[in-house]
Amino acid sequence: MSNVVAPKGLEGIVATSSSICFIDGDAGVLSYRGIDIHELAERSTFEECAYLLWFGKLPNTSELANFATQLAAARKLDPKIIDLLHSVPTTASPMQVLRTAVSLLSIYDADEADCSHDANVRKSFRLTAQIPMIVALFDRIRKGKPVVEADHKLSHAGNFLWMLNGERPSETATRAFDIALILHADHELNASTFAARVIAATLADIHSAITGAIGALKGPLHGGANEATMRLLYAIDKAGADPIEYVKQMFAEKKKISGFGHRVYHTEDPRATHLRRMSEELGKAAGSTKWFDLSRKIELYVKEQKKLNANVDFYSASTYTTLGIDIDLFTPIFAISRIAGWAAHVIEQHDDNRLIRPRADYVGPAYPSRYIPIAER
Numbered sequence: 001m002s003n004v005v006a007p008k009g010l011e012g013i014v015a016t017s018s019s020i021c022f023i024d025g026d027a028g029v030l031s032y033r034g035i036d037i038h039e040l041a042e043r044s045t046f047e048e049c050a051y052l053l054w055f056g057k058l059p060n061t062s063e064l065a066n067f068a069t070q071l072a073a074a075r076k077l078d079p080k081i082i083d084l085l086h087s088v089p090t091t092a093s094p095m096q097v098l099r100t101a102v103s104l105l106s107i108y109d110a111d112e113a114d115c116s117h118d119a120n121v122r123k124s125f126r127l128t129a130q131i132p133m134i135v136a137l138f139d140r141i142r143k144g145k146p147v148v149e150a151d152h153k154l155s156h157a158g159n160f161l162w163m164l165n166g167e168r169p170s171e172t173a174t175r176a177f178d179i180a181l182i183l184h185a186d187h188e189l190n191a192s193t194f195a196a197r198v199i200a201a202t203l204a205d206i207h208s209a210i211t212g213a214i215g216a217l218k219g220p221l222h223g224g225a226n227e228a229t230m231r232l233l234y235a236i237d238k239a240g241a242d243p244i245e246y247v248k249q250m251f252a253e254k255k256k257i258s259g260f261g262h263r264v265y266h267t268e269d270p271r272a273t274h275l276r277r278m279s280e281e282l283g284k285a286a287g288s289t290k291w292f293d294l295s296r297k298i299e300l301y302v303k304e305q306k307k308l309n310a311n312v313d314f315y316s317a318s319t320y321t322t323l324g325i326d327i328d329l330f331t332p333i334f335a336i337s338r339i340a341g342w343a344a345h346v347i348e349q350h351d352d353n354r355l356i357r358p359r360a361d362y363v364g365p366a367y368p369s370r371y372i373p374i375a376e377r
């Protein structure tokens, strides 16, 4: 066994080979299967990106139409899942509920224990269709609103907004949401995807892997940072504080500013470019750029003082708020998109599997240490 200890947090360690996502953190490049994220954000749809991530190539017209039809047809939930959404406290966080519901989904999935390629693809369709339904239905149930049936004629993005709000979404809102889904769909071996691959590598099923991934995404150092960012913006606004002074004080207290910094990017996160623009444009269209303006002041100051760049979570906060989405749905929305990437990684792991089991550098009491009988301690 090698005595080389990996850097803390496995920084810079290449832990597997993968053909799904390419990132150049110094150049600010992100691509799905080699296709640049900027092109995808401008020209693609979430459905097309999910196809690209799962099948490794862009679909032609009929392949894309079939894919979208299959995804829409998978908008079905066993009544026991709806019962669960009614039975949990309305104060439960949507991330808690989503994690629990996805775990429960496995019990009602006909392919549950089948980890073959084809079964994994079938389950990926179902999970990708079901996750947004769970998020939208729980939000309505907790607010005492009637649940909204899925509309199979709507796109993935449009159907989520429809089921959440019970109103036909505008084209602008649907496209903005679709772009957000495209931008969040995959990011190589981020913490939640790595967690999913570790679970899948035991030959556990995809529902187990995705349940674990949702748990990993929830933390404020990862997907939870979009909610933490918005809480910061609200706190500054509520206090009527000068944002620069507020952030300066946070730096003095050695606090981290949510939505800044990244393990891989040492320059602009290419997704932040789009989210910054969307935050501003949606604000203008809604008649107020208040959240964009506040975010921008903070961004410029943090960049100047600490050379830290805004990450994908920073401007998604003001973008979602401007779209009228509640703060505790931000991280579930991240999951609504990242399921596409998680599924691609679980499929890739199962297709060519080996157990993931690294070693630890033992730094505890010397071996052998004497076992002291309890009466002598």
Ligand SMILES: CC(=O)SCCNC(=O)CCNC(=O)[C@H](O)C(C)(C)COP(=O)(O)OP(=O)(O)OC[C@H]1O[C@@H](n2cnc3c(N)ncnc32)[C@H](O)[C@@H]1OP(=O)(O)O
Binding pocket: 009, 190, 220, 221, 222, 223, 225, 255, 256, 257, 258, 259, 260, 261, 262, 263, 306, 308, 311, 312, 313
């Ligand atoms: C989808 C995503 O997961 S994107 C990331 C979402 N997370 C956040 O936005 C939370 C805030 N950011 C962070 O905590 C970090 O930048 C992470 C978790 C994203 C990356 O972490 P790491 O690569 O381990 O960097 P680490 O936390 O060691 O930071 C390195 C240095 O930069 C500082 N730093 C990093 N991010 C921030 C921040 N957001 N605010 C203030 N200082 C920061 C650290 O304090 C540290 O300084 P030091 O060397 O003086 O101690």
Ligand SMILES: O=C([O-])CC(=O)C(=O)O
Binding pocket: 186, 187, 188, 189, 190, 191, 222, 263, 264, 311, 312
């Ligand atoms: O890659 C990471 O470390 C975090 C992540 O998921 C992302 O930026 O989308």
